[in-house]
Amino acid sequence: MAASAHRIEIIETDILVIGGGTGGPMAAIKAKEADPSLRVMVMEKANVKRSGAISMGMDGLNNAVVPGYATPEQYVKEITVANDGIVNQAAVMAYARGSFPMIQYLDKLGVKFEKDGSGEYNMRKVHHLGTYVLPMPEGHNVKKVLYRQLRRLQVAVTNRYMATRLLKGPDGRIAGAIGVNTRTSEFLVVKAKSVVLACGAAGRLGLPASGYLFGTYENPANCGDGYAMAYHAGAQLANLECYQINPLIKDYNGPSCAYVTGPFGGYTANNRGERFIECDYWSGQMMLEFWRELQSGNGPVFLKMDHLREETIAEIETILHTNERPSRGRFHDRRGTDYRHRPVEMHISEIGFCSGHSASGVWVDEHARTTVPGLYAVGDMAGVPHNYMLGAFVNGGIAGADAAAYCASNPLASYDQGDIDAETARVLAPTLRTDGLTPHEMEFKTRRLVNDYLDPPKVTAKMKLGQRRFAEIREDLDLLVARDPHELHRALEMQSILDCADMAAAASLYRTESRWGFYHLRVDHPETDDVNWNCHTVLFKDDRGRMAHAKREVDPYIVPVAAEDMSAYHQLRIKTPEAAE
Amino acid sequence: MPIITQSSSAAVVIDDAKCIAEKGCRVCVDVCPLDILAIDEVRQKAYMKYDECWYCMPCEVDCPTNAVKVNIPYLLR
Ligand SMILES: Cc1cc2nc3c(=O)[nH]c(=O)nc-3n(C[C@H](O)[C@H](O)[C@H](O)COP(=O)(O)OP(=O)(O)OC[C@H]3O[C@@H](n4cnc5c(N)ncnc54)[C@H](O)[C@@H]3O)c2cc1C
Ligand code: SF4
Numbered sequence: 001m002a003a004s005a006h007r008i009e010i011i012e013t014d015i016l017v018i019g020g021g022t023g024g025p026m027a028a029i030k031a032k033e034a035d036p037s038l039r040v041m042v043m044e045k046a047n048v049k050r051s052g053a054i055s056m057g058m059d060g061l062n063n064a065v066v067p068g069y070a071t072p073e074q075y076v077k078e079i080t081v082a083n084d085g086i087v088n089q090a091a092v093m094a095y096a097r098g099s100f101p102m103i104q105y106l107d108k109l110g111v112k113f114e115k116d117g118s119g120e121y122n123m124r125k126v127h128h129l130g131t132y133v134l135p136m137p138e139g140h141n142v143k144k145v146l147y148r149q150l151r152r153l154q155v156a157v158t159n160r161y162m163a164t165r166l167l168k169g170p171d172g173r174i175a176g177a178i179g180v181n182t183r184t185s186e187f188l189v190v191k192a193k194s195v196v197l198a199c200g201a202a203g204r205l206g207l208p209a210s211g212y213l214f215g216t217y218e219n220p221a222n223c224g225d226g227y228a229m230a231y232h233a234g235a236q237l238a239n240l241e242c243y244q245i246n247p248l249i250k251d252y253n254g255p256s257c258a259y260v261t262g263p264f265g266g267y268t269a270n271n272r273g274e275r276f277i278e279c280d281y282w283s284g285q286m287m288l289e290f291w292r293e294l295q296s297g298n299g300p301v302f303l304k305m306d307h308l309r310e311e312t313i314a315e316i317e318t319i320l321h322t323n324e325r326p327s328r329g330r331f332h333d334r335r336g337t338d339y340r341h342r343p344v345e346m347h348i349s350e351i352g353f354c355s356g357h358s359a360s361g362v363w364v365d366e367h368a369r370t371t372v373p374g375l376y377a378v379g380d381m382a383g384v385p386h387n388y389m390l391g392a393f394v395n396g397g398i399a400g401a402d403a404a405a406y407c408a409s410n411p412l413a414s415y416d417q418g419d420i421d422a423e424t425a426r427v428l429a430p431t432l433r434t435d436g437l438t439p440h441e442m443e444f445k446t447r448r449l450v451n452d453y454l455d456p457p458k459v460t461a462k463m464k465l466g467q468r469r470f471a472e473i474r475e476d477l478d479l480l481v482a483r484d485p486h487e488l489h490r491a492l493e494m495q496s497i498l499d500c501a502d503m504a505a506a507a508s509l510y511r512t513e514s515r516w517g518f519y520h521l522r523v524d525h526p527e528t529d530d531v532n533w534n535c536h537t538v539l540f541k542d543d544r545g546r547m548a549h550a551k552r553e554v555d556p557y558i559v560p561v562a563a564e565d566m567s568a569y570h571q572l573r574i575k576t577p578e579a580a581e
Numbered sequence: 582m583p584i585i586t587q588s589s590s591a592a593v594v595i596d597d598a599k600c601i602a603e604k605g606c607r608v609c610v611d612v613c614p615l616d617i618l619a620i621d622e623v624r625q626k627a628y629m630k631y632d633e634c635w636y637c638m639p640c641e642v643d644c645p646t647n648a649v650k651v652n653i654p655y656l657l658r
């Protein structure tokens with residue numbers, strides 16, 4: 001198949017949103033609400049109806065800033081502390097201020113949140129300092145609600161198109177994107193004044209311990225395309241070395257989920273049934289204590305619930321087995337794990353990039369703008385730490401409204417036809433071969449090597465060796481074969497994964513200190529070095545196409561944090577373990 | 582290098598007796614976020630074509646006739 005034999009459809013829009021999971025739809029909705037005359041289009045690799053992290057709904061809001069429970073200032077402080085001081089507070093504040101209005105908006109659209117008898121939101125405490133969790137025991141309908149609103153506002157949706165590269169004009173402004181149909185391999189070039197990237201986490205980076213390529217914590221469609229596209233477009237990516245690593249149900253690799261069970265009295269325990277961490281909120285420090293417990297021989301680590309009352313356990317089961325990851329119940333059944341009698345065995349997930357849970361993302365300011373004019377990033381792939389689902393909605397909304405304003409004063413940029421030709425040639429290369437290496441085996445090897453060389457504790461010599469192995473795989477790309485559109489889709493994803501592997505290694509080597517607990521634990525640089533590294537790191541493609549790095553200062557805090565408060569998350573280990581109840 | 586085919590068990594099972602793909606239903610194929618389900622053109626029934634499942638269950642929940650059963654893939658079961 002020659003590139004020219006493939007149909008290339010070219011269309012024009014004002015705003016192109018790439019990724020129709022959580023933040024993407026909200027960006028489209030808020031852009032349309034800001035200016036109904038704008039043409040807004042969502043390009044989604046899967047089907048907007050059931051795509052992304054919340055395909056089945058969600059168990060709760062993990063970071064709701066609700067009046068009476070927390071102020072935006074308190075939230076900004078909590079996240080600053082949880083993320084070891086490396087935050088762009090303006091962006092976290094923009095989220096915090098938008099949090100409650102977004103909850104009310106979603107509520108109005110029909111998303112169900114838990115309320116008490118008098119109709120007030122039923123907030124629960126999970127974080128170390130404040131109260132931010134709002135359960136959604138009936139949170140199945142989020143995607144339906146979003147979809148209805150997209151239809152109502154006449155947002156154009158193109159399902160089963162995977163965006164592969166962004167297009168830029170000669171002045172550096174965004175000009176659109178190119179996508180490939182995952183079922184026909186047809187190309188779609190979308191010219192746009194503004195583009196919002198909402199492609200989720202890079203969740204297919206490390207290999208799950210089960211060895212099953214798609215048994216990831218994240219929805220495996222989120223394989224890092226967004227990170228790769230931003231990188232190739234010259235955008236800066238921030239703090240990628242602050243990996244996402246989660247405490248999960250062993251083998252099943254989904255949340256167990258301490259946020260749901262914690263407020264009911266469930267907790268993380270060691271093999272003696274004892275607590276060893278004070279707070280189950282996911283942070284690098286929490287993961288470090290988790291890892292130490294496993295290393296110390298006190299493992300396995302469990303989520304313990306057998307001390308709870310029958311009614312409580314029944315309630316937990318209803319939430320956990322019907323909502324966000326409903327196959328959890330099936331998994332437990334086969335292994336005879338009943339919360340009443342047996343704790344749930346947990347382990348440490350594979351590594352990935354995600355700012356929804358951690359802090360690795362494309363650099364954005366408080367308007368969700370990246371460093372490329374006209375290009376926005378929202379949700380898990382945008383560098384606003386610990387942003388979770390509500391953050392994807394709020395920052396998505398901010399991006400949509402800002403992009404609408406941007407369109408009013410910026411005409412379409414023109415792109416270079418040479419870029420389209422180069423991209424179609426790159427995309428189709430694996431279809432021109434009949435013999436060679438399959439996408440699966442190349443992906444498996446890349447991800448297995450990610451585990452071998454990049455997992456924390458991070459060792460300089462290992463990471464450098466990893467880089468050499470990734471370079472060898474890159475040479476092997478000349479052998480990559482795709483025999484049908486589905487395989488081509490996987491072959492393209494595999495290349496995004498390889499890009500992310502290179503970025504993870506380079507970013508981790510650049511920051512020569514340890515920070516964020518387990519996320520960036522460097523054996524050769526075990527101390528936190530606030531003199532040299534109390535800053536963001538950014539990674540980008542330089543003018544000569546090389547991977548480059550820079551430090552970026554942390555802007556002066558808008559919410560001051562006292563030095564003695566800064567270490568609150570460093571004291572998560574329980575001093576004298578309590579006896580099991 | 583020539584390419585060989587390897588087999589694995591299908592964790593997602595479709596009950597042919599219940600599946601109404603022959604009447605044009607494509608719901609499970611449409612909603613699967615990993616695009617791993619397909620319709621067998623000869624039998625006109627849905628089936629799991631690729632072993633790339635996230636055991637997320639939209640296919641099962643959205644099927645109008647309850648024909649789909651999602652099992653946890655063997656490697657992690
Ligand atoms: C199992 C699980 C449980 C969670 N539980 C909670 C919880 O209880 N509470 C909470 O607040 N948060 C929770 N989170 C986090 C929350 O779900 C995410 O932070 C949020 O949904 C991220 O939104 P997003 O828009 O960035 O990504 P997603 O919603 O995942 O959307 C990304 C979309 O981009 C599409 N895409 C990817 N690449 C391309 C491409 N190249 N071209 C076109 N489209 C593409 C994908 O198909 C997907 O639809 C959980 C996450 C997971 C995975
Ligand atoms: S949704 Fe159900 S009935 Fe429809 S094609 Fe799939 S299995 Fe068959």
Ligand code: SF4
Binds near residue numbers: 613614615639640
């Ligand atoms: S469980 Fe999810 S990934 Fe597996 S076939 Fe069903 S919809 Fe697709």
